[in-house]
Amino acid sequence: xxxxxxxxxxxxxxxxxxxxxxxxxxxxxxxxxxxxxxxxxxxxxxxxxxxxxxxxxxxxxxxxxxxxxxxxxxxxxxxxxxxxxxxxxxxxxxxxxxxxxxxxxxxxxxxxxxxxxxxxxxxxxxxxxxxxxxxxxxxxxxxxxxxxxxxxxxxxxxxxxxxxxxxxxxxxxxxxxxxxxxxxxxxxxxxxxxxxxxxxxxxxxxxxxxxxxxxxxxxxxxxxxxxxxxxxxxxxxxxxxxxxxxxxxxxxxxxxxx
Amino acid sequence: xxxxxxxxxxxxxxxxxxxxxxxxxxxxxxxxxxxxxxxxxxxxxxxxxxxxxxxxxxxxxxxxxxxxxxxxxxxxxxxxxxxxxxxxxxxxxxxxxxxxxxxxxxxxxxxxxxxxxxxxxxxxxxxxxxxxxxxxxxxxxxxxxxxxxxxxxxxxxxxxxxxxxxxxxxxxxxxxxxxxxxxxxxxxxxxxxxxxxxxxxxxxxxxxxxxxxxxxxxxxxxxxxxxxxxxxxx
Numbered sequence: 001x002x003x004x005x006x007x008x009x010x011x012x013x014x015x016x017x018x019x020x021x022x023x024x025x026x027x028x029x030x031x032x033x034x035x036x037x038x039x040x041x042x043x044x045x046x047x048x049x050x051x052x053x054x055x056x057x058x059x060x061x062x063x064x065x066x067x068x069x070x071x072x073x074x075x076x077x078x079x080x081x082x083x084x085x086x087x088x089x090x091x092x093x094x095x096x097x098x099x100x101x102x103x104x105x106x107x108x109x110x111x112x113x114x115x116x117x118x119x120x121x122x123x124x125x126x127x128x129x130x131x132x133x134x135x136x137x138x139x140x141x142x143x144x145x146x147x148x149x150x151x152x153x154x155x156x157x158x159x160x161x162x163x164x165x166x167x168x169x170x171x172x173x174x175x176x177x178x179x180x181x182x183x184x185x186x187x188x189x190x191x192x193x194x195x196x197x198x199x200x201x202x203x204x205x206x207x208x209x210x211x212x213x214x215x216x217x218x219x220x221x222x223x224x225x226x227x228x229x230x231x232x233x234x235x236x237x238x239x240x241x242x243x244x245x246x247x248x249x250x251x252x253x254x255x256x257x258x
Numbered sequence: 259x260x261x262x263x264x265x266x267x268x269x270x271x272x273x274x275x276x277x278x279x280x281x282x283x284x285x286x287x288x289x290x291x292x293x294x295x296x297x298x299x300x301x302x303x304x305x306x307x308x309x310x311x312x313x314x315x316x317x318x319x320x321x322x323x324x325x326x327x328x329x330x331x332x333x334x335x336x337x338x339x340x341x342x343x344x345x346x347x348x349x350x351x352x353x354x355x356x357x358x359x360x361x362x363x364x365x366x367x368x369x370x371x372x373x374x375x376x377x378x379x380x381x382x383x384x385x386x387x388x389x390x391x392x393x394x395x396x397x398x399x400x401x402x403x404x405x406x407x408x409x410x411x412x413x414x415x416x417x418x419x420x421x422x423x424x425x426x427x428x429x430x431x432x433x434x435x436x437x438x439x440x441x442x443x444x445x446x447x448x449x450x451x452x453x454x455x456x457x458x459x460x461x462x463x464x465x466x467x468x469x470x471x472x473x474x475x476x477x478x479x480x481x482x483x484x485x486x487x488x489x490x491x492x
């Protein structure tokens with residue numbers, strides 16, 4: 001695979017290996033991810049793309065049999081260093097999941113929860129401001145401003161997912177991880193979330209795992225193709241979708257039996 | 259390359275490929291028949307070339323529609339995308355060549371009543387034959403995904419250009435010798451220019467085949483042989 005070193009990567013992974021017990025799920029992945037860029041991870045089910053994504057905010061710590069080796073740095077700091085508090089790390093590296101999972105609380109409390117526990121607001125006025133800003137950024141403010149105290153679970157699927165994005169960005173993260181954020185949404189809600197992802201790129205480094213090739217092509221600037229735990233190819237999205245170097249990438253993106 | 263998981267997708271692409279090859283074969287025939295009708299002063303044959311051009315045009319429409327359908331339904335990427343883009347450009351070029359052949363056939367109808375210009379009919383036929391061979395090889399290269407053969411076709415356009423240069427000089431000579439040759443020579447020159455343009459279009463298609471196979475347009479400049487733009491005298 002060609003050299004993908006970049007000038008000032010936001011995230012840099014070197015020789016990352018992940019094991020679930022005896023299962024070698026990620027095999028020696030080296031990748032550098034840019035700031036203010038959307039990077040898409042694609043690949044067939046079980047290829048390791050979600051596993052690798054979860055390494056980036058140490059979500060895999062919660063799985064007993066999971067072992068991560070190698071080095072992952074964000075802003076040149078090793079996130080697996082003993083000094084790093086995973087909770088602080090996850091405030092900096094937010095995550096949005098496949099199925100919208102709002103807390104069983106009001107819309108306001110869903111967004112206010114993170115800033116409260118991280119002590120980001122000194123008073124109610126500041127918290128209100130954070131909540132409004134996050135909801136605006138997540139393109140949900142106009143729909144939610146008159147019902148901030150209604151339960152988050154009462155929103156539509158697409159609105160719930162935008163609420164989860166608002167919740168993730170309320171703690172002022174620098175990196176946003178998205179694990180198939182649109183797979184449970186209809187095409188309109190999907191288009192809204194994609195539009196939002198494109199706007200979030202101005203402020204964050206966004207890494208998205210998706211099964212939709214078209215979505216990867218639409219929203220990302222860089223694409224990484226994973227296969228059987230290997231990072232097969234990593235390049236500009238345009239290159240990956242018009243003329244990939246590796247025949248395995250070609251087979252996968254064009255819907256052939258690889 | 260392995261088949262698509264969706265076999266209907268493969269069938270769609272194959273059907274389009276078949277249409278392109280069919281259209282290519284018809285255009286190849288039109289080039290040969292147009293030059294033959296000139297040499298044998300066969301007005302009926304010329305009429306057939308003109309009539310057959312409608313079928314060529316219809317095939318182009320059909321190819322465009324099928325290609326649009328595949329783009330809409332399958333959202334092709336990578337090699338599949340390149341093959342669809344190539345098909346569209348090849349069909350457009352073939353249609354143009356068909357028009358040039360038709361134009362030659364029209365002029366044949368005019369030329370039958372004029373005295374022959376010594377040797378020019380046969381020279382035109384040799385030139386047309388060369389172009390039809392280039393077209394045949396280009397279609398083979400397209401069908402087999404053979405970038406090497408496509409590059410060979412691309413290089414051969416030079417020879418057609420040289421034949422055109424020689425004919426250009428010849429027609430000038432005949433016109434200077436006797437002004438009564440001017441009308442026939444003007445028509446014959448347009449026919450020679452038509453064949454020269456056909457060669458350019460075949461070259462474009464060959465480049466498109468290289469793009470389809472390799473993902474990149476050939477960078478190296480192709481040798482250009484048409485020098486008539488700079489000719490001031492014999």
